[in-house]
Amino acid sequence: MTWLEQTMVGFDTETTGVSTANDRIVTAAVITRTGSGPDASVTTRTWLINPGIPIPPGATAVHGISDAMVQKDGQAPADALEEIATVLAGALSSGFPVVAFNAQFDISILEAELARTGLPSLASRLATDDIRPVVDPLVLDRHLDRWRKGKRKLVNMCETYGVEVVAEDLHAADADVLATLDVTQAMASKYPAMASVALNDLHDQQVEAHRKWATEFSAWLTSKGKVDDLPSPQWPLGVALANHGD
Template sequence: MSWLDETMVGFDTETTGVSTDHDRIVTAAVITRTGSDVSTRTWLIDPGVEIPARATEVHGITTAHAREHGVAPAEALEEIAEILASALSAGFPVVAFNAQFDLSLLESELARHGLVSLAARIPGGQVSPVVDPLVLDRHLDRYRRGKRKLIDLCTLYAVPVVADDLHAADADVLATLELVHALAAAFPAMGTSELADLHSQQIEAHRAWATHFAAFLKSKGTVDDLPRPEWPVAAPARAEASAEGADALF
């Protein structure tokens, strides 16, 4: 039986911006799916800072709404980290589109609030296995031109979505879970790979892409906001999220 037929745990956040070091989580969703059984947890968080207008345009959450209805960050972050750590410790993959952004931001938020890191909650300290359709599509169809946002890949792989629903964390997670199956149908080796091997392939695929893309950006005179080669969690840095990360979000 393929891992595609087993439990998968989808994860997504909506945020105050695109810096994994400095921005905050505003909403988050974790959806656990085993076959046709689906359970959903969502959080609305008061990030403790102003939510910029540009971010509100994306996800619809204003500072006033978050302050009135959101929970304290530490409470939500602890719950999110425990759910993800339990899944990873059991060998169930965490599925996230542009996983480096969401997982790196989660780790930064946990540190900011004095909570145990996600990595430290998992035996062996490795955030694994993770499945990221953005990394996989970029690797498996590397020469295809065009954008690779979530809506673009859903269109390409015939995953039905309502475009207006995307940028709500739970809608993004459901679309991403469907996208994993669509990708595996297009590239059957995905489903026959062991999760540990697939995770390792994504580490190398992302590193190769980030190194190449950073070199390209430098050749054009860009020295800031370069993509980080670590995956699925990037080490903290002064640089903002990569240009590709920002494009995938906005």
């Protein structure tokens, strides 16, 4: 039995913006799935969080979460973040992979939020102080199908790998997690070697694959005079957060 047939823990956040250091989580989902298809066992947990700052209209337009919603029903950040970190740390400590699309963003913003609220980091909750094993279909797709043209957003990946989704449902954290889990399964059907690689080895391969992509993409951006917001070569935790932790 391969890791794809066992328990996977999907994770996604929706936020006030795209800065892992300064923005806030407004909703998150963790879906634990064992097996695939109609016989899969699925457990879903979702959180609505009052970030304590205004949610920009542009962010609301993406994920549908408004100030009124979080003020009425949102949890306090510290309470929700502690629950999220506890669930993820439990999964990783058990050897279950955390599966996230563009995992660097979600893990980095979670660590920043934990630091901001004075809670122990996800890394510190693990015996190795190393957030692993993580599986990121975006990193794997960039590596396995490097020269494919076109966008690689989650909705594009669903189309590429034949995963049926309702595009309007995406950008809800739980819908994104389910799509990410399905894309990961579909990728493994196309690239069977994914299933045969041990999770820790696959994690290390993604570290190197992301480092190579980020280095090459940064060089290309720099050659075009675009030196702001270069991608961090560190994965799954971005180097900026590792440096200053806020």
